[in-house]
Amino acid sequence: MKISAARISRFRLPLAAPLTTAHGVITVREGVLLELGAEGGLRGFGEAMPLAGFGLESIDEANRALQKIARVLIGQDVRDLGGALARCSRVAPLAPAARAAGDAALHDLAARLRGVPIAQLLVGDRAPRARLRISALISAREPVVAAASARERIARGYDTLKIKLGADLDRDLARITAVREAVPRAVRMRLDANGTFDEGEALRALERCARFDPEYVEQPIAARDAASWSRMRSRSPVAVAADEAVCDEASALALLDRGAVDRLILKPAALGGLGAAFRIATRARAFGVGVVVTSFLDSAIGRTAALHLAAAIDGDDVAVGLATGSLLARDLADIPDAARISLPAGVGLGIVPDPVALARCAVGAASAIAA
Numbered sequence: 272m273k274i275s276a277a278r279i280s281r282f283r284l285p286l287a288a289p290l291t292t293a294h295g296v297i298t299v300r301e302g303v304l305l306e307l308g309a310e311g312g313l314r315g316f317g318e319a320m321p322l323a324g325f326g327l328e329s330i331d332e333a334n335r336a337l338q339k340i341a342r343v344l345i346g347q348d349v350r351d352l353g354g355a356l357a358r359c360s361r362v363a364p365l366a367p368a369a370r371a372a373g374d375a376a377l378h379d380l381a382a383r384l385r386g387v388p389i390a391q392l393l394v395g396d397r398a399p400r401a402r403l404r405i406s407a408l409i410s411a412r413e414p415v416v417a418a419a420s421a422r423e424r425i426a427r428g429y430d431t432l433k434i435k436l437g438a439d440l441d442r443d444l445a446r447i448t449a450v451r452e453a454v455p456r457a458v459r460m461r462l463d464a465n466g467t468f469d470e471g472e473a474l475r476a477l478e479r480c481a482r483f484d485p486e487y488v489e490q491p492i493a494a495r496d497a498a499s500w501s502r503m504r505s506r507s508p509v510a511v512a513a514d515e516a517v518c519d520e521a522s523a524l525a526l527l528d529r530g531a532v533d534r535l536i537l538k539p540a541a542l543g544g545l546g547a548a549f550r551i552a553t554r555a556r557a558f559g560v561g562v563v564v565t566s567f568l569d570s571a572i573g574r575t576a577a578l579h580l581a582a583a584i585d586g587d588d589v590a591v592g593l594a595t596g597s598l599l600a601r602d603l604a605d606i607p608d609a610a611r612i613s614l615p616a617g618v619g620l621g622i623v624p625d626p627v628a629l630a631r632c633a634v635g636a637a638s639a640i641a642a
Contacts (some may be wrong), residue, residue, distance in 0.1 A: 272309055272310055272311065272313070272348060272349045272350060272384055272573075273309065273310055273345065273346055273347065273348055273349070273642075274307050274308070274309050274344050274347050274348075274349060274355075274466070275306065275308055275310055275346075275378070275641065275642050276307075276308040276344070276345070276639065276641045276642065277306065277308070277341035277344065277345065277529045277589075277639070277640040278305075278306040278308070278638070278639050278640075279303060279304070279305055279306075279337050279338060279341060279416045279474065279637060279638045279639075279640070280303070280306075280629060280633060280637040281301070281302070281303050281304075281330075281633065281634040281635055281637075282297065282299045282301070282302050282570075282603070282629060282631055282632040282633055282634060283300070283301050283302075283305075283632055283634050284298055284301075284302070284562075284570060284599050284600070284602060284603075284632055285298065285299045285599070285600045285601060286300070286568075286597060286598055286599060287597070287599060287601060288298060288410075288598075290410055290568075291410075292324070292435060292437075292465050292510065292577070293434070293439065293453055295323060295464050296320075297509050297568065299331045300320055300322075300525070300568050300569075300570075300599070301320065301634070302318050302319060302320035302330070302569075302570060302573075303314065303318065303319045303333050303370060303372065304317075304318050304326050304372075304570075304572065304603070304624065304629065305317045305319070305328065305340070305341065305372045305373060305376050306376070307341075307344060307376045307377070307519075308541070309349050309380055309384075312441060313349070313380055313383050313384060314379075314380070314383075314623065315375075315376040315378070315379030315381075315383065315619065316375065316376055316379055316572055316573045316620060316623060316624060317371065317372035317373060317374065317375030317376035317377075317379065317544075317572070317576070318372050318569065318570055318573050318603075319333040319336075319337060319366075319369045319370075319371060319372040319540070320368065320540060320567055320568070320569055320573060320618045321333055321366040321368040322430070322541075322567055322568060322572065323407070323516055324465065324466070325518065325538075326515075326518055326537070326552050327366075327367055327368045327390045327541060328366045328367070328368055328369065328557060328584055331366045332366055332369075332633065333366055333369045333372075334369075336362075336363040336366035336369035336370075337363075337369045337372055337373070338370075338638070338640075339361060339362040339363060340358075340359050340363055340369060340373040341551070341640045342640060343358045343361075343362050343622055344358060344359070344373065344377075345640060345641070345642050346642055349377075349380045349381055349384050349625055350381070350384065352377060352378070352381045354597055355372075355377050355631075356374060356377060356546060356550060357545070358375075359373040359374065360456070360543075362508065365587065366542060367518075367519070367541060367542060367543040368541070370543040370544055371540045371541075371542070371543055371544040371545075373544070374539075374544025374545055374546055374547075375539075375544060375545060375572070375573075376544065377547070377577045378544075378545050378576075378579075378619075378620075379576075379619040379620045380391060380395075380619070382618055382619040382620075383539075383618050383619035385618075385641060386616055386618050387492070388579060388614055388615070388617075388619065388621060389545070389576070389579040389583075389619060389620055389621075390579040390580075390582040390583045390614055391583075392533070392613055393545065393549050393579065393580070393583035394583045394585075395584065395602045397460060399521055399579075399582040399583050400534030400581075400582045400588075400614075401582070401613055401614055402611055402612070402613045402614075403578065403581055403582060403590075403593075403611070403612055403613075403614055403629060404431065404588060404589070404590040404591070404610070404611060405429065405431075405498060405590055405591060405593055405594045405609065405610055405611065406429065406431035406432065406459075406461065406590040406591065406592050406594060407424040407429040407431070407432055407433065407594050407610070408432075408434075408435075408592070408594060408595065408598070409421050409424070409432050409433065409434050409577070410435070410452060410598070411446075412442075412446065412561055413446070414445050414446045414448070414449035414450075415449065417434070417446045417450050418449040418450055418452070418453035419453075421450045421453050421454050421581045422453050422454065424642055425454050425455070425502065426581050427609070427610055428609070428610035428611065428623075429594070429610040430457070430459060430604070430610070431433065431458070431459040431460075431461065431486070431590035432435070432450065432454070432456055432458060432459070432461070433460075433461040433463060433489075433592060434446065434447055434450060434461070434462055434463070434464075434465060435462075435463050435464075435465065436462055436464040436467055436476070436480075436488075437465075437467060438467060438637060440476055441481065441546055442614065443582045444479060445615075446551075447460070447462065447480070447483055451483050454625075455607075459586075459590070460483055460484070460485050460486060460490045461485060461486050461487060461488075461489060461586055462480055462483075462487075462489065463489040463490065464476070464488060464489065464490055464492075465489075465490055465512070465514075465515070466490045466491075466492060466493035466494075466515055467491075467621050468491055468493075469490055469492060469494075470494070470499055470502065470503055473491035473492045473503055473547075474506055474507065475501075476488075476491065477491060477507045477509055477511070478508055480509060481508040481509050484509075485509055485510075486510065487509065487511060487512040487514070487533055487534055488507075488509055488510070488511055488535070489511075489513075489514050489536060490512070490513060490515050490516065490536075491503065491507075491511055492516040494516070494519065495513075495515070495516040495522060495602075496516050496525075496530040497525040497526050497531050498529070500513065500516065500529065500531035500532060501529040501530065501531040502596075503531075504530070504532060504533070504543050508532065508630070510533035511532060511533055511534075511535045512532060512533060512534035512535065512536050512563065513526055513531075513532045513534075513535055513536065514536035514565075516542075517536065517537065517551070518541065519541070519542060519543070519547070520542075520547055520550060520554075521533060523551045523554065523555070524554060526556045527554060527555060527570070529561060532560060533560065533561065534560060534561040534562060534563055535551065535552075535555050535560060535561075535562045535563075536562075536563050536565055536569050536592075537551060537552060537562050537563070537565070537580070538562050538564075538566070538577070539564075539566055539567060539576060539577055539580050540566075540567040540568060540573055543595075545576060545579070545580050548564070548580055548633060549580060549583060549584070552564075552584045552586075553580060556584075556585065556586055561587060561589060562580035562584060562589075563588065563590075563591060563592060564578075564580050564584065564591045564592070564593070565575050565577070565591065565592030565593065566592060566593045566595045568595055568598065568599075569595070569613035570576055570599070570603040570604075571596065571602050571603050571604035571605070571606045571622065571624075572603055572604065572620070572624060574595065574596060575595050575606060575615065575620055575621065575622050576620060577591075577593055578593055578612060578614065579614065579620070579621075581593070582614050593609075593612065594608055595608075596608035601628065601632055602624050603624040603625060603627065603628050603629055603632065604623070604624055604625050604628065605625065606622060
C-alpha cells in the first residue's frame with residue numbers, strides 16, 4: 272500500500288477577536304495543510320501552523336519543508352510508518368512544524384489502513400481514553416469581563432480554567448482575583464506566563480500567585496536551560512510546568528533528569544509530531560511527572576490530532592488544553608468545542624477537512640505532487 276500523491280494547501284484562519292499573549296497580539300493563524308493519498312483511495316491529513324515564541328520555522332519555511340517531505344514520501348509504503356517518519360526527519364531536520372504535519376498525515380493513513388483510530392495506533396494493545404476533560408482559556412483582559420467569561424464557562428461544564436500572565440503583574444493579579452472570586456473554589460486554575468519573567472521576577476510572581484492555589488504556573492521563565500528551571504522549582508511555592516522550554520525530546524529529558532518541573536506541556540505541533548510527543552509523555556510518566564496536551568491555536572485538524580495524543584497517554588485524568596476552536600472565526604472542519612470531548616467515531620484521525628471551508632480560507636493555489 273504505497274503513497275501515490277500529495278496535495279499542499281496554504282490557509283489563513285482569522286481569530287474571532289485579538290488574543291494577547293506575552294509574545295504579542297494574535298489576530299490570524301496561518302497554516303499549511305498536507306494531504307497524502309494512497310492506493311485504494313486512502314487519505315491522510317496533517318497541518319503545519321508555526322507560532323511565534325516557540326523557535327519554530329516560519330510559515331514560508333514550513334511550506335518549503337512540506338514540499339520536500341511530500342516528494343520523499345511518494346512511493347513509500349504506508350505500512351512502514353517508522354521508515355516514512357525517518358524520511359521526514361532527514362529532509363526537514365530544522366522544520367518541526369512541517370514534520371508534525373507529515374507525522375500526523377502518516378499516522379492518519381496508517382491508522383485508516385488498519386481500521387483503528389490514531390489513538391489506538393499509538394497505544395498498541397492498551398485501550399485509549401474515549402472521553403477527555405477540557406480546560407477553558409479565559410482571554411478577556413478586564414477583570415469584570417474575565418469573571419463573567421469564567422462564570423459562563425463553568426455553567427457550560429468546564430472545571431479547569433487557564434489565565435494568561437503578561438508584563439503587568441498587578442493588572443493580571445486583579446483579573447485572576449476577579450475570576451477566583453467568581454467561580455466555586457473546587458474549580459481548578461492554571462496560570463500561563465509564556466516566559467514573561469527572568470528567574471528573580473518569576474520567583475516573586477510565583478509567591479504572589481500562590482494565594483490562588485493554582486494547579487500550576489506554566490512557563491514562568493523564558494530560559495530553556497534545565498539548571499535555571501531546577502533552581503526555580505526548588506524555591507517555588509507552587510507547581511511549575513514547562514511549555515516553550517520543551518522544544519524537542521532532548522530538552523524534555525534534560526528537564527526530567529534535573530527534576531526541574533512538575534508537569535510538561537506537550538504540543539505535538541511544536542515537537543515534530545505525535546510520535547515524538549508520545550515518547551516524551553512516556554518518559555515523563557516514568558519520572559512521575561505529569562503531562563498536559565494542549566493545542567497551538569490549531570485548526571480542527573491539529574486539535575483532533577492532539578486529542579488522539581491525549582487519549583493515548585496513560586495517567587491521571589488531567590484536563591487537556593484543546594478548547595481553542597471558539598477563538599477562531601473560521602475553521603477547516605466542524606468539531607466539538609466543549610468541556611468534555613470524545614474521540615471521533617471513525618478510524619484514523621476521524622475527520623477530514625471540509626473542502627468548502629478550506630476553499631474559503633485558502634491562500635493561493637494548492638500544489639499537487641504525484642508519482
